[in-house]
Amino acid sequence: MDTTSTMSPDTSGPAPLALVNVTLEYPDGGGTTTALDRVSLSVRAGQLVSLVGPSGSGKSSLLAAAATLVRPTRGQVIIDGTDTGALPARALTALRRSKVGIIFQQPNLLPSLTAEEQLIIGDHLRGKPVQAARKKAAELLDVVGLAASAAKLPHQLSGGQRQRVNIARALMGNPRLLLVDEPTAALDHDRSASIIRLLRQVTCEFNVATVMVTHDTEFVPLTDAVATMRDGALTAPVLTSA
Numbered sequence: 585m586d587t588t589s590t591m592s593p594d595t596s597g598p599a600p601l602a603l604v605n606v607t608l609e610y611p612d613g614g615g616t617t618t619a620l621d622r623v624s625l626s627v628r629a630g631q632l633v634s635l636v637g638p639s640g641s642g643k644s645s646l647l648a649a650a651a652t653l654v655r656p657t658r659g660q661v662i663i664d665g666t667d668t669g670a671l672p673a674r675a676l677t678a679l680r681r682s683k684v685g686i687i688f689q690q691p692n693l694l695p696s697l698t699a700e701e702q703l704i705i706g707d708h709l710r711g712k713p714v715q716a717a718r719k720k721a722a723e724l725l726d727v728v729g730l731a732a733s734a735a736k737l738p739h740q741l742s743g744g745q746r747q748r749v750n751i752a753r754a755l756m757g758n759p760r761l762l763l764v765d766e767p768t769a770a771l772d773h774d775r776s777a778s779i780i781r782l783l784r785q786v787t788c789e790f791n792v793a794t795v796m797v798t799h800d801t802e803f804v805p806l807t808d809a810v811a812t813m814r815d816g817a818l819t820a821p822v823l824t825s826a
Contacts, residue, residue, distance in 0.1 A: 597665075598664055599628050599629075600664050600683070600760035601626065601650055601663065601793050602660070602662040603624055603626075603649070603650065603659065603661055604659055605622045605658065605660070606620050606624070606656045606658070606661060607621060607622055607656060608620035609657045619642050620646060620816050621816035623817070624818070625811065625821070627793040627794070627795055629760065629791045629793050630787060630788050630791050632783060632784050633793075633794065633807065633811060634797075634803075634807040634810045634811075635795060635796065636799070636813070641814050641816070642817075642818075643813050646795075646813065647763050647795070650795060652676050652679070653680075663761060664760045666679060681757060682758075683759055683761060684762075684763065685756075685792070686762075688750065689765045691747055692750075693738040693746055695738055698734065699735070699738075699745075700734040700735065702738075702749055703717070703720075703753050706757065707720065707756050707757070720756065724756065725749075727755075727786065729748060730749065742775075743771055743775065744775035747775075747779055751786065755790060758790075760793065761792060762786075762792050762795070763794075763795055764794060764797065766797055766798060766799060767780075767783065767798070768803070776803065780796075780806045780807070784806060804824060806824075809823050810824055
């Protein structure tokens with residue numbers, strides 16, 4: 585039985601993600617373009633927040649800043665209590681590997697690796713023993729409903745199954761934060777709904793904070809809260825009826 589809808593966000597300890605007055609500007613000819621305009625957002629462990637807004641509103645820029653892939657012009661990006669602005673590049677990379685899981689719109693699975701191997705290779709790059717990684721990969725594939733497909737190659741999986749591998753792969757590093765970019769963009773209605781429910785499940789089960797960019801507003805009620813971006817500015821998250 586799915587009990588995730590009754591779970592409450594974990595308010596103990598620091599929030600896995602806190603953006604404080606984050607502004608991101610890019611040079612544009614003789615002036616600047618503001619991609620993010622004083623954005624503040626806090627997401628607790630066990631909370632799934634959906635982020636909506638028109639194309640070009642700043643959603644992807646927010647994910648990039650939250651993932652520490654770009655440094656903001658001003659403001660703070662705080663991951664699990666650590667102010668990332670004070671970290672040198674190598675420490676920032678280490679924090680990202682240990683604290684942040686990124687789920688891209690396209691799974692980008694390696695064509696020659698099985699579903700299980702897609703997960704194991706990430707832990708191998710983190711320096712983890714292969715046997716431990718293999719055990720964990722099997723557990724995560726079971727969580728996402730793919731235990732019977734561990735030995736299949738990407739071309740043998742459906743689009744929804746490939747996205748499930750993508751989700752499991754993002755969980756291999758025991759992240760505190762999941763950042764999800766349009767996970768249902770290439771899926772039909774039923775598979776889209778199952779992927780959002782799965783994200784809700786793993787958010788609670790693994791006690792992570794999840795921010796999901798989505799264009800499918802139909803599925804917003806399946807998340808805990810929704811925030812809207814427009815012209816680089818972010819509204820405060822509003823609780824949904826889920």
